Amino acid sequence: MSNTSATEPARAELLRQVADAMRQYLQGEQAERATEFLGSYAARITTRNLTERPAEEIAGAAMSVWSFMQNRASKSANIRVFNPASSEQSWGIADTVVEIVNDDMSFLVESALGVLQSFEQPVHALVHPVLAVKRNAEGTLESIGTGPVESVIQITFGPEMDAEILKRIGASLESAMHDARIAVADFPAMRQALATTAQDLPLGAERGFLDWIGDQNFVLLGVSAVGLNAAREIIEPQQSVGLGVLRSAVRPLFDALHDPSRWQMIAEDALESFENIAIAKADIRSAVHRPQLYDVIVVKQRDADGALVGLVLFAGLFVADAYNRNPRSIPLLREKVEAVLRAAGVDPLSHDGRTLRHILDTWPRDDLFQGNIEDILAAAQRIVELQVRPELALFIRPDLFGRHLSAIIFAPHDRLDSTIRNKLSDMLKRVTMGSLAGYTLSLGDGPLARVNFILAADPDQTRSLDVATLEAAMKEVARSFRERLHEAFVATEGSARANCMIGEWGNAFPSTYTSQTPAMTAVQDIITAQSALETGSLQSTLSRPFGMADRMAVLKIFHAGDPVALSDIVPLIESLGLRVIEEVPYPLTPQSGCVVLHELTLETASHQPLNLASRGDAIREGLVAAWDGRCEADGFNRLVLTGLTWREAALLRAIFKWHRQVRAPFSQSAVEAALAAHAAAANLLVVLFHIRFDPRKARNEEEEADTSKAFFATLDEVSNLDQDRILRSFHRLLDAVLRTNFYDESCAVIALKIDSARAGNMPLPRPMVEIWVHGPRMEGCHLRGGKVARGGIRWSDRRDDFRT
Numbered sequence: 001m002s003n004t005s006a007t008e009p010a011r012a013e014l015l016r017q018v019a020d021a022m023r024q025y026l027q028g029e030q031a032e033r034a035t036e037f038l039g040s041y042a043a044r045i046t047t048r049n050l051t052e053r054p055a056e057e058i059a060g061a062a063m064s065v066w067s068f069m070q071n072r073a074s075k076s077a078n079i080r081v082f083n084p085a086s087s088e089q090s091w092g093i094a095d096t097v098v099e100i101v102n103d104d105m106s107f108l109v110e111s112a113l114g115v116l117q118s119f120e121q122p123v124h125a126l127v128h129p130v131l132a133v134k135r136n137a138e139g140t141l142e143s144i145g146t147g148p149v150e151s152v153i154q155i156t157f158g159p160e161m162d163a164e165i166l167k168r169i170g171a172s173l174e175s176a177m178h179d180a181r182i183a184v185a186d187f188p189a190m191r192q193a194l195a196t197t198a199q200d201l202p203l204g205a206e207r208g209f210l211d212w213i214g215d216q217n218f219v220l221l222g223v224s225a226v227g228l229n230a231a232r233e234i235i236e237p238q239q240s241v242g243l244g245v246l247r248s249a250v251r252p253l254f255d256a257l258h259d260p261s262r263w264q265m266i267a268e269d270a271l272e273s274f275e276n277i278a279i280a281k282a283d284i285r286s287a288v289h290r291p292q293l294y295d296v297i298v299v300k301q302r303d304a305d306g307a308l309v310g311l312v313l314f315a316g317l318f319v320a321d322a323y324n325r326n327p328r329s330i331p332l333l334r335e336k337v338e339a340v341l342r343a344a345g346v347d348p349l350s351h352d353g354r355t356l357r358h359i360l361d362t363w364p365r366d367d368l369f370q371g372n373i374e375d376i377l378a379a380a381q382r383i384v385e386l387q388v389r390p391e392l393a394l395f396i397r398p399d400l401f402g403r404h405l406s407a408i409i410f411a412p413h414d415r416l417d418s419t420i421r422n423k424l425s426d427m428l429k430r431v432t433m434g435s436l437a438g439y440t441l442s443l444g445d446g447p448l449a450r451v452n453f454i455l456a457a458d459p460d461q462t463r464s465l466d467v468a469t470l471e472a473a474m475k476e477v478a479r480s481f482r483e484r485l486h487e488a489f490v491a492t493e494g495s496a497r498a499n500c501m502i503g504e505w506g507n508a509f510p511s512t513y514t515s516q517t518p519a520m521t522a523v524q525d526i527i528t529a530q531s532a533l534e535t536g537s538l539q540s541t542l543s544r545p546f547g548m549a550d551r552m553a554v555l556k557i558f559h560a561g562d563p564v565a566l567s568d569i570v571p572l573i574e575s576l577g578l579r580v581i582e583e584v585p586y587p588l589t590p591q592s593g594c595v596v597l598h599e600l601t602l603e604t605a606s607h608q609p610l611n612l613a614s615r616g617d618a619i620r621e622g623l624v625a626a627w628d629g630r631c632e633a634d635g636f637n638r639l640v641l642t643g644l645t646w647r648e649a650a651l652l653r654a655i656f657k658w659h660r661q662v663r664a665p666f667s668q669s670a671v672e673a674a675l676a677a678h679a680a681a682a683n684l685l686v687v688l689f690h691i692r693f694d695p696r697k698a699r700n701e702e703e704e705a706d707t708s709k710a711f712f713a714t715l716d717e718v719s720n721l722d723q724d725r726i727l728r729s730f731h732r733l734l735d736a737v738l739r740t741n742f743y744d745e746s747c748a749v750i751a752l753k754i755d756s757a758r759a760g761n762m763p764l765p766r767p768m769v770e771i772w773v774h775g776p777r778m779e780g781c782h783l784r785g786g787k788v789a790r791g792g793i794r795w796s797d798r799r800d801d802f803r804t
Contacts, residue, residue, distance in 0.1 A: 011047045014055070015039070021059035034066050037144060040129045041065070057093060060084070061127070065154045069101045073139045077102040077177040081170045083159065095124055096158035096166070102177060104130050104149040105184045107288050111176040114291040116157050119169055127154045176287040179245045183221045183288055186243040190223045193243065197299050197312050206277045208331035213297065217322050219289050222246035222315040226257055228308060232267050234260065245288065246315060253282040253296055253315055256401040262459070270400055271308065276300050277332065279369040280400035281454065282315060290317055293437060298400065323365045333368055340377045352384055359383050364440065364452045367406050371397055383410060383448070390447040392478045394471040398462050405432055405457040408450065415478045416449040419515060423477050425453055431470060432457035482506045484519035492523055501526060508590040525556065529588055529595040532558040538627050542616045550609040557598040564598055572626040576619055577638035578602045604641065615641060622646035630748065632776050635672030642679035648686045651742060654750045654774035655733055661781065662762045666726055674723035681727050684711040685734060693740050732760045738769070749775030
């Protein structure tokens with residue numbers, strides 16, 4: 001702890017520096033009075049806070065509020081909201097400032113802070129000197145030290161630059177200060193009305209409760225009365241009967257009390273639901289003390305014969321301690337809790353009895369105040385059962401006059417995270433056609449967490465609400481991913497395998513995956529990921545989620561161990577005529593290892609539709625072949641989209657590479673473009689190849705002739721002369737092929753035995769036959785000048801020509 005005697009001189013030095021800064025702007029008597037005010041202004045500012053702010057800034061703040069309090073009319077509040085950096089009162093801070101000068105009374109500071117809270121404005125500093133001041137008849141400040149006590153409030157917040165919002169904040173502060181003034185002014189009369197009403201009740205819990213709230217347990221802010229005739233219709237008063245914030249008849253606590261048709265709909269149920277006293281939430285928020293819905297104590301008024309003649313409404317807010325105190329120490333709640341325990345019929349000292357008592361002691365206080373014994377008992381007994389088998393449970397309590405709805409939801413701790421809580425809140429708002437007025441969250445020490453939503457709801461929707469169905473819908477939303485995954489596994493793999501796979505994969509997925517992936521999709525992902533783990537090879541799936549454009553698809557790549565480098569995989573995907581739009585990685589951590597799932601959103605580079613039913617498997621096989629190095633990544637792979645397999649595309653690539661070696665005049669990009677532009681012709685070339693060489697079926701010359709004829713028919717549609725020559729040269733070479741190893745898929749290369757005389761233009765001397773060999777890692781040719789000849793694979797370190 002710091003020594004006071006040691007810090008006081010240091011504090012005085014800080015304030016002297018501030019005073020010197022003020023004297024730079026003020027002179028003479030004005031400077032002396034302002035610096036004298038500085039002592040009162042800084043009295044409640046800690047020394048530490050003084051050291052954290054420049055002397056010029058503190059001086060500017062003190063002079064600002066000093067100048068503002070120079071004039072004030074009697075029994076009114078001076079209020080301004082401004083940005084010092086952009087106003088005449090500039091004193092070098094970026095924050096927004098509220099300044100209020102008012103007669104000192106209760107509720108001023110908390111009401112001002114409540115207004116800023118309601119606008120979601122962060123508060124940075126508060127200065128609140130309370131001063132005795134002397135003013136003349138015009139309200140001009142004459143001196144400080146004697147006279148009526150005034151409250152001076154200066155709050156820095158924000159910053160907020162929107163002029164319209166600042167205007168609304170100012171109007172709300174005006175309303176809050178006005179309400180505080182009339183609540184304080186009428187407090188003696190309101191307290192007397194409370195005492196008189198209590199005296200009219202018979203001795204017992206209800207009278208004791210009114211005495212309890214009168215003993216500083218309720219911030220009483222307004223009193224009003226409602227007259228009822230024998231038909232329980234509302235009698236319009238001849239004059240205002242309100243006190244405090246309810247002085248004005250245009251401020252209704254409950255819409256139903258000012259709408260005869262709605263009152264008739266709810267009057268009987270509302271009035272029959274309590275004996276003499278009921279507690280409800282108002283339809284409007286308090287501007288005084290705390291920005292919350294008013295708590296309203298509704299008391300029945302009876303004539304000498306005991307007939308109901310009206311209602312008295314006491315509006316205010318329960319003090320914070322009323323929510324923390326044991327309910328058995330509060331009249332009315334004490335009797336309600338004991339009645340619930342008796343109705344439950346359990347031994348108070350048994351396990352169930354102690355559990356039930358704890359549930360009641362910690363039950364949301366507003367619901368304990370407002371709920372009836374039967375509903376509270378039913379809810380508490382169900383919560384006792386949920387201690388053994390935790391699951392989501394929903395309890396709905398409409399407000400006395402139907403405007404507000406309390407929804408209490410219990411759920412296991414791991415089910416009530418912020419995401420689920422928001423989903424449940426949105427569901428309640430939809431089904432009640434209402435808005436969220438507030439909520440409280442309680443985690444507790446047991447297996448269940450609790451959230452209590454208060455909604456401003458449509459009364460008609462509330463009355464027709466099917467709570468059981470709504471609870472079922474909420475359970476579905478709150479079910480854990482592990483539960484949904486197990487259910488999906490049982491449906492697809494059976495119970496025994498489901499249990500095994502859940503043990504291995506149940507906790508393997510990150511929350512970013514579980515929050516947006518259906519369980520059935522996850523089952524398929526697990527099966528594929530398991531294969532990646534077991535084989536150590538790249539695995540993939542290709543699908544199109546519902547609603548995605550037909551030119552798009554989602555490719556999932558599964559790789560055991562480390563992630564796949566995008567610079568390695570993206571070029572392979574693009575070689576297939578696809579573009580990568582987005583990539584999301586998910587690290588999966590099953591019990592037996594690690595798999596990285598890359599989810600890539602793709603679209604066709606041509607923006608043409610992608611037929612996954614016919615081309616999906618071929619695309620995946622082509623990607624894996626390129627990844628494994630079994631084929632090259634170039635434009636020939638685009639033919640996979642238009643009907644070929646990756647190996648058939650490799651056949652056409654081998655044909656092009658032969659042409660390049662015999663010095664054909666076409667570049668690879670030109671050939672790729674010709675084949676892609678005339679995919680039907682490319683497909684017919686491959687069909688013709690299969691007819692001639694597929695060892696699984698006999699060669700059919702008629703089918704061969706028809707296919708060749710169809711190929712040349714497609715050339716009639718080719719307008720580009722170079723592309724026509726390319727396609728004809730491919731057909732000419734196919735006519736010259738005698739044998740092939742194409743159907744031996746275990747071989748890494750494709751070999752074509754070619755009748756050189758029929759192959760087209762070639763450099764001289766021309767061999768009798770050659771065997772052309774092409775693969776991702778090797779090219780070569782075996783040339784034979786006759787049926788008996790020496791020979792071997794020709795090779796060269798020259799990349800593009802090794803035939804010389």
